[in-house]
Amino acid sequence: MQxxxxxxTRRSAGRAAMDALAPLVLTALLAALPGTLAAQAKPSSAPAxxxxxxxxxxxxxxxxxxxxxxxxxxxxxAPSPAQxxxxxxxxxxxRPVRFVVVLxxxxxxxxxGARLSSQLYEKDLVLTxxxxxxxxxxxxxxxxIMVRISDVDVPVLNRxxxxxxxxxxxxxxxxxxxxxxxxxxxxxxxTEIPITSFxxxxxxxxxxxxxxxxxxxxxxTVMRRDNxxxxxxxxxxxxxxxFTCPAVAVEVAPLIHSGTATPLSDPAYQNxxxxxxxxxxxxxxxxxxxxx
Amino acid sequence: MIPRHQRVLFWILLVxxxxxxxxxxxxxxxxxxxxxxxxxxxPLNPPAQSSAKSVPLMIANDLTxxxxxxxxxxxLPADPNARARVILQHLIAxxxxxxxxxxxxxxNGVENIYFITLxxxxxxAGGVMAVVNLxxxxxxxxxxxxxxxxLTLLSIIGTLRLNFPQLTQVRFLVDGQPRETLAGHxxxxxxxxxxxxxxxKHL
Numbered sequence: 435m436q437x438x439x440x441x442x443t444r445r446s447a448g449r450a451a452m453d454a455l456a457p458l459v460l461t462a463l464l465a466a467l468p469g470t471l472a473a474q475a476k477p478s479s480a481p482a483x484x485x486x487x488x489x490x491x492x493x494x495x496x497x498x499x500x501x502x503x504x505x506x507x508x509x510x511x512a513p514s515p516a517q518x519x520x521x522x523x524x525x526x527x528x529r530p531v532r533f534v535v536v537l538x539x540x541x542x543x544x545x546x547g548a549r550l551s552s553q554l555y556e557k558d559l560v561l562t563x564x565x566x567x568x569x570x571x572x573x574x575x576x577x578x579i580m581v582r583i584s585d586v587d588v589p590v591l592n593r594x595x596x597x598x599x600x601x602x603x604x605x606x607x608x609x610x611x612x613x614x615x616x617x618x619x620x621x622x623x624x625t626e627i628p629i630t631s632f633x634x635x636x637x638x639x640x641x642x643x644x645x646x647x648x649x650x651x652x653x654x655t656v657m658r659r660d661n662x663x664x665x666x667x668x669x670x671x672x673x674x675x676x677f678t679c680p681a682v683a684v685e686v687a688p689l690i691h692s693g694t695a696t697p698l699s700d701p702a703y704q705n706x707x708x709x710x711x712x713x714x715x716x717x718x719x720x721x722x723x724x725x726x
Numbered sequence: 727m728i729p730r731h732q733r734v735l736f737w738i739l740l741v742x743x744x745x746x747x748x749x750x751x752x753x754x755x756x757x758x759x760x761x762x763x764x765x766x767x768x769p770l771n772p773p774a775q776s777s778a779k780s781v782p783l784m785i786a787n788d789l790t791x792x793x794x795x796x797x798x799x800x801x802l803p804a805d806p807n808a809r810a811r812v813i814l815q816h817l818i819a820x821x822x823x824x825x826x827x828x829x830x831x832x833x834n835g836v837e838n839i840y841f842i843t844l845x846x847x848x849x850x851a852g853g854v855m856a857v858v859n860l861x862x863x864x865x866x867x868x869x870x871x872x873x874x875x876x877l878t879l880l881s882i883i884g885t886l887r888l889n890f891p892q893l894t895q896v897r898f899l900v901d902g903q904p905r906e907t908l909a910g911h912x913x914x915x916x917x918x919x920x921x922x923x924x925x926x927k928h929l
Binding site for chain 1: 788789790791792828869870871872873874876906909910911912913916918
């Protein structure tokens with residue numbers, strides 16, 4: 435798990451990641467023990483352990499942990515007749531207990547992304563924006579996990595693994611371009627699929643389509659309130675399609691207003707973008723629990 | 727004093743060098759012309775006997791983040807593959823215009839398009855897949871970004887869908903090879919469904 439530790443930025447983020455990983459480790463240990471402790475548990479404790487409504491992070495949890503070849507451990511005994519239908523259909527992934535945000539600055543290392551000006555590459559701008567957004571969110575006591583904190587190229591697979599293990603309430607991928615104006619919000623174009631314990635790796639985001647659209651809508655509302663032009667769309671983008679969380683790709687572009695273009699390198703414009711994104715995520719913190 | 731025979735030799739060599747340079751330059755020009763001719767053997771200009779007709783195109787707009795339908799007059803060849811190629815060449819040529827709302831540098835654009843009839847399977851009515859082979863110069867010259875790349879794909883898929891209603895899927899290659907992204911963002915490894923274009927989904 436070196437890549438996870440390398441991606442964390444602060445102690446609070448580290449605690450968030452440990453919180454997220456602890457149930458997985460516990461589940462794996464239980465599965466490894468012969469005659470697991472869970473199998474000896476009293477039947478009355480089983481529903482509590484398996485029910486997402488109780489906010490227990492146990493169970494197969496991270497539905498989309500494709501790197502894991504082990505099936506998830508069953509933490510409940512043989513189901514009673516009343517529980518049998520639930521056993522036939524895999525349980526949906528457990529909603530995160532804490533509100534954690536994953537920031538994924540795109541590109542990095544040899545992959546510079548778009549060339550925004552003679553001296554500015556997309557990878558550097560999105561890293562700067564992500565760092566400033568992390569500071570803004572941390573100031574509002576919102577835990578943040580950064581996928582990268584320096585100019586390194588994190589493989590797409592690792593980005594998705596890190597994001598999925600965090601079981602975040604919002605996953606924001608940051609991009610930048612010279613085309614268009616303002617902010618472009620993209621969600622996955624995947625067809626919606628039901629949330630199950632096991633999701634196909636390449637199309638896992640399909641289970642979160644509705645939540646992602648809601649998150650995109652909230653970000654768009656806040657941006658428009660701040661007079662930043664917004665376009666919203668759906669696209670096929672890696673690793674977005676493998677995220678098991680409400681996920682939005684936020685692509686920032688120069689601000690074109692009345693024929694005058696404000697470049698992305700403008701600090702005041704960057705401040706507006708960061709503040710608007712932070713406000714949108716704060717708003718999402720209030721609303722995400724209401725999302726079905 | 728330079729001997730006479732050396733002066734004569736000098737002038738002979740000088741004249742010979744100039745003559746060889748002229749011949750080499752001329753040969754280079756002819757080779758260049760031959761190469762340009764060989765690079766584009768498919769006729770962009772339609773056969774003289776075919777009449778121009780109105781062809782719908784889906785034109786992208788970076789500022790609105792969408793695509794809209796526009797009709798253009800053009801004469802098309804009878805062969806479906808060549809017809810699709812000509813239509814997309816016009817679409818991409820439109821983006822190279824100075825006033826384009828979705829600017830892309832002038833380039834070859836689409837190398838080839840092939841239509842493949844898909845076999846019928848259980849619960850699947852089959853259909854037709856278009857394999858669009860983009861040129862490497864097109865991908866290299868394309869603006870990098872989620873929006874411009876997505877709009878280009880939507881524009882191509884939408885245009886093909888309008889002109890070939892039987893089309894169900896679209897696959898993209900670059901220089902005949904699979905490629906991960908168009909210019910760093912939009913996923914080209916997917917098979918795109920054209921049925922709900924421009925709100926395209928992928929498998």
